[in-house]
Amino acid sequence: MEQASLQFRVVLLGAGRVAAQLAPALARAGHSVVAVWSRTLASAQQVAQGIGATAFGGSAPDLRSIPADVYLLCVPDDAAPAVLAAAKWPRHALVAHTSGALPLALFAACPAIRGGVFYPLQTFSANRAVDWATVPLCLEAADDADLALLTALARSLSQQVLVVATAQRQQLHVAAVFACNFTNHLLGIADALLAEANLPTDLLTPLVRETIDKALSQPPFTVQTGPAIRHDVATLLAHRRLLQAHPAWEELYGRLSASIQAQAAG
Template identity: 60%
Template sequence: MVAYKIVLLGAGRVGQHLGPALAAAGHRVVHVWSRTLAAAQQVAARIPGATAGTDAAALPSADLYLVAVPDGAVPELLAAATFPAGALVVHTAGALDLAVFAPHPYVRGGVLYPLQTFSPGRQISWKTVPLCLEVADAADADLLENTAASLSQDVRWVNSEQRLQLHVAAVWACNFPNHLLGISHTLLTEAGLPWELLRPLIEETMAKALVHPPFSVQTGPAVRHDRATLARHEAALNSHPEWQGLYKRLTDSIQQAATGPAANNETGLQL
């Protein structure tokens, strides 16, 4: 494995996981930058030999500068930071086009997008995380691919347009279901029932969706057009009008999908 000298810009959820993972893979993560010194120090403390700072105009030299900040903060940071001429600067954003580097022709731009959800206190198995790469200059492909391959066994080259669609799909697969699970959790709490009741159902739903086209294994009152049950559910949500409206919209979407070209519902599946 080729070891690189890396500067990490960002000490949020991605940076907290990515910096230590790169160090564990054998790279020299020499510096952690953050707008907040305490945040930078917290991440740097987990990386042997790393320094911490808040001055983006005084970054040490490195083979690779990894920008792990929220999508909307990337342009501002690129404008504020001082990189050595010709530095390879790579962001980790899912929905941000490679063209974000266009106003900064003195750097070489790239993307290393980890397709995973990151939360404090959660351990990530980096070997299975898809890492989606893109570079403006093909000469940088080996360095970026070597870096990614030191972390994951699933490294892919994905262009900006594909990555945007991937990011949208990831929101549908991760963020929206998590919000719906939050609604379920609240409804059970209000009913005095334990959240654990739903665990087997959630696990089976995810297991099926990972081995079948999800539309083909849709179950429930919406796909069955069970109007009586749908009406009772909607009435049960009277105290949550926003969720009641969401229930109706999702019911409509399920029914439309069931009659579209993707419909191939299994018989006998019920909930």
Template identity: 55%
Template structure:
């Protein structure tokens, strides 16, 4: 397919070479700064580097909006889209209904469930891709595009995708923040953060493989109501009141989840 790519951030930078590797033609990259679009366009032979706003849009089979969610409505309003163009955003929490503001286009969603960071190589065949489009022709095209990139493609409506994105924020972004707290606490004690690596890997592996879900394999002082340890930890966090409050809230949440799990009736044999 001939693809027009809007955006020069983390997602666009990971997606552009993947599209080329999958055999697609990257017609152009469009962004706000000349330097960033030049750098990304250089990854694809013959790719044009366009700076927003655009007075004329080159033809493409699919226009992909790899921009922050808040920028999608603005972009839809600012670009003179060809009538009948297929335009898809890549956002997790943005409903497909956002395209109602641009009735001249066929709107859709191509959502990659992955975290993107500079310098990290993405294994695109392993990335789950979720497609949504109100019209059959747009859906068919986006499914074909998704399947050229990934071995894990599914259709998901906006409500399901919002819940998936919310779960992903807890699983990835919040987990990363908590690991950041761990990193700083160990650094303050002059301890190597890599000491936690085996524990973190086992925790994730166990949570992903737990038959009854991660709550069923919860361990630690909160789950066992170890009051002396909980008090010692709270005292050790005195210099970090925000983290101390977070520790308390997570402890209460763990204990509530554990109480609900224990009280849940056993499934019949």
């Protein structure tokens, strides 16, 4: 992470988990978060609290009297097109969305503004601090000057700043869903199964840590273990019988086991 040599004025649109983490990080890096918008004023006020930002709400943000170097669009993906269309932007404003899935071409429908991408590759949760210095920030912009501005802003937060085009970023986002969201769901199933057996969930902690450490130190497919890769049919059938009270989990167990075997078979 570089010490911010430039202090940027930033407006955040959205007051969800990304904005809630970005706002204090930007302030700590020496930037001015001049305003936070959300459809719900109370949500905007919560994010703006303590950083000297103005909070405002409503269905269609009017930003023409709020000058900034960059407007960061931190709303859910399905809301982004409507917010872009409804907002009243300063002419030639630089607006960057924070999505892994949305294309840069999203901004083609708004020719009066300049578009960019400022995607933090991290999972964000309430009441859980993020070390922004370690968060990869993936950037994209059609204009070199806009990309330079986004790069300077990103480098003031993170040690990992990359220029990633839309197609690569979208595939990265799919990979992140497998690595993060699906993994978390599987851990949730494991917790539930342990609870049904009246066993403490921390029994799995050493196993989970070793699994992640091993997968991060070498290609994960090469270190696969378990009954599926061994073609241990008796154990696989026994496990599926134990899961019969949870048909969706039983089906998932079968599909994942088949995927492991197919991958190993090449």
